[in-house]
Amino acid sequence: xxxxxxxxxxxxxxxxxxxxxxxxxxxxxxxxxxxxxxxxxxxxxxxxxxxxxxxxxxxxxxxxxxxxxxxxxxxxxxxxxxxxxxxxxxxxxxxxxxxxxxxxxxxxxxxxxxxxxxxxxxxxxxxxxxxxxxxxxxxxx
Amino acid sequence: xxxxxxxxxxxxxxxxxxxxxxxxxxxxxxxxxxxxxxxxxxxxxxxxxxxxxxxxxxxxxxxxxxxxxxxxxxxxxxxxxxxxxxxxxxxxxxxxxxxxxxxxxxxxxxxxxxxxxxxxxxxxxxxxxxxxxxxxxxxxxxxxxxxxxxxxxxxxxxxxxxxxxxxxxxxxxxxxxxxxxxxxxxxxxxxxxxxxxxxxxxxxxxxxxxxxxx
Ligand SMILES: [Cu+2]
Numbered sequence: 304x305x306x307x308x309x310x311x312x313x314x315x316x317x318x319x320x321x322x323x324x325x326x327x328x329x330x331x332x333x334x335x336x337x338x339x340x341x342x343x344x345x346x347x348x349x350x351x352x353x354x355x356x357x358x359x360x361x362x363x364x365x366x367x368x369x370x371x372x373x374x375x376x377x378x379x380x381x382x383x384x385x386x387x388x389x390x391x392x393x394x395x396x397x398x399x400x401x402x403x404x405x406x407x408x409x410x411x412x413x414x415x416x417x418x419x420x421x422x423x424x425x426x427x428x429x430x431x432x433x434x435x436x437x438x439x440x441x442x443x444x
Numbered sequence: 445x446x447x448x449x450x451x452x453x454x455x456x457x458x459x460x461x462x463x464x465x466x467x468x469x470x471x472x473x474x475x476x477x478x479x480x481x482x483x484x485x486x487x488x489x490x491x492x493x494x495x496x497x498x499x500x501x502x503x504x505x506x507x508x509x510x511x512x513x514x515x516x517x518x519x520x521x522x523x524x525x526x527x528x529x530x531x532x533x534x535x536x537x538x539x540x541x542x543x544x545x546x547x548x549x550x551x552x553x554x555x556x557x558x559x560x561x562x563x564x565x566x567x568x569x570x571x572x573x574x575x576x577x578x579x580x581x582x583x584x585x586x587x588x589x590x591x592x593x594x595x596x597x598x599x600x601x602x603x604x605x606x607x608x609x610x611x612x613x614x615x616x617x618x619x620x621x622x623x624x625x626x627x628x629x630x631x632x633x634x635x636x637x638x639x640x641x642x643x644x645x646x647x648x649x650x651x652x653x654x655x656x657x658x
Contacts, residue, residue, distance in 0.1 A: 339573050340573060342524050373527070380601075382616065403527065403637070406527050
């Protein structure tokens with residue numbers, strides 16, 4: 304019963320999330336971090352079925368002090384992270400935030416987040432639209 | 445002994461012929477061929493490493509001596525890195541778990557995470573970060589001079605990212621995983637992307653080749 308209720312709430316949530324925007328967010332997750340870690344990362348797939356590009360400009364979360372848009376890249380064998388002012392999702396295209404690529408980067412909160420926890424995010428786009436979503440904390444490579 | 449050989453003289457000669465043939469063939473073919481690797485690159489010849497002084501996550505000295513008599517995978521990173529470093533460390537945990545299931549493997553390789561951010565990566569921080577990925581993993585850090593002593597020998601590059609704030613900086617670092625042999629010599633390098641299955645298989649092939657050429 305509890306589980307069904309939860310599922311209902313979750314699906315209602317995802318309906319809400321797409322109600323005011325054409326953009327779709329899939330598979331949002333936060334990587335569980337080791338106990339002493341100062342930083343955490345979150346990942347998701349952003350799909351834009353619309354006919355014009357959408358630009359993600361800001362992400363907020365009540366669980367974190369701040370959320371940064373980042374990108375990891377390996378250039379000539381050297382891994383580096385760079386701050387991104389925004390992330391563009393092309394019309395009828397998608398952008399995957401994934402390990403070793405685009406990601407959200409957050410300072411670790413005081414109370415450690417562990418697998419099974421859920422975290423809220425609010426995504427803001429250049430046209431002023433926002434999307435609210437929940438991400439699971441997972442242990443993954 | 446001598447007596448018994450004399451007694452069976454002609455018979456034991458027959459027995460020895462195949463062995464002699466095998467020996468001749470082996471000599472003709474030379475040493476075994478280096479293995480074909482699917483992910484790693486084997487160095488044409490192992491590169492001996494000279495001594496360095498780091499401290500492990502238990503606060504104990506970690507030097508060249510600790511590389512002897514063990515195969516060692518080493519990865520260079522920093523604990524403030526939430527994306528590339530945990531990805532590689534989790535991947536190495538998967539390699540280790542695959543090797544744990546490998547029958548007939550007498551000894552597992554050791555896995556060493558060497559900090560390229562000794563300024564912030566204290567022994568205390570490493571002691572919580574590194575064993576999270578596998579209880580046997582070792583974290584090591586040292587002063588700039590000793591860190592460079594090791595990284596320069598292994599072709600590992602690192603440095604604070606340009607434009608970073610003094611207290612909240614990012615560190616650029618080589619993403620490769622290095623394999624050292626039980627002589628403490630640099631044997632193979634694994635560039636990105638890393639696949640745990642392929643790395644575990646490559647490791648076994650390199651180990652077999654090493655043992656066959658000793
Ligand atoms: Cu980042």
